[in-house]
Amino acid sequence: KAGVTQTPRYLIKTRGQQVTLSCSPISGHRSVSWYQQTPGQGLQFLFEYFSETQRNKGNFPGRFSGRQFSNSRSEMNVSTLELGDSALYLCASRRGGSTGELFFGEGSRLTVL
Amino acid sequence: KNEVEQSPQNLTAQEGEFITINCSYSVGISALHWLQQHPGGGIVSLFMLSSGKKKHGRLIATINIQEKHSSLHITASHPRDSAVYICAALSMNRDDKIIFGKGTRLHILP
Numbered sequence: 001k002a003g004v005t006q007t008p009r010y011l012i013k014t015r016g017q018q019v020t021l022s023c024s025p026i027s028g029h030r031s032v033s034w035y036q037q038t039p040g041q042g043l044q045f046l047f048e049y050f051s052e053t054q055r056n057k058g059n060f061p062g063r064f065s066g067r068q069f070s071n072s073r074s075e076m077n078v079s080t081l082e083l084g085d086s087a088l089y090l091c092a093s094r095r096g097g098s099t100g101e102l103f104f105g106e107g108s109r110l111t112v113l
Numbered sequence: 114k115n116e117v118e119q120s121p122q123n124l125t126a127q128e129g130e131f132i133t134i135n136c137s138y139s140v141g142i143s144a145l146h147w148l149q150q151h152p153g154g155g156i157v158s159l160f161m162l163s164s165g166k167k168k169h170g171r172l173i174a175t176i177n178i179q180e181k182h183s184s185l186h187i188t189a190s191h192p193r194d195s196a197v198y199i200c201a202a203l204s205m206n207r208d209d210k211i212i213f214g215k216g217t218r219l220h221i222l223p
Contacts, residue, residue: 043213056210088154102146104156
């Protein structure tokens, strides 16, 4: 059974650009959540999608957005990149319920210059 | 004060030692996750629990809902257990949002 797949694994952008990250969940999983990990702040919840609807959102500015497609694949977008957006972005999938076990991808490491 | 606090932040131990990592939280929770992160970034979910105790191999996780405290124990520790261990609380008060602890960096010496 394939795990959670995130693409790209590494990317470098410059300030002001925008970036789109992709997450393909485990087959059958309908929930995809996104997290930002930085050395200073640790892991922080960005948002969660379930059946193409945003179910929850963390405390991030509107530059961070996401969506989920009918096949449960999800994308997150960060517009007008800032240096502080440099981080490891992780997604996780679970079957459905809010208390289900989380399965994480390997992450997308974004560097903003 | 963080809503989820872990201790210790760093822990170095000899192979074979019994390890305990603690997690205290101040919010009402519906579940608590213990996660393991190896260098390179990949995260593995070790346990999800809402009451009592769970065991998987050499790993044991316990939670005391009344005291708002959870512990992760590793018996007969091994260098391959070296990783960052993170507890994450699924908050009832914040629409099921997940709140993470800062992590405990564990280093097991051979």
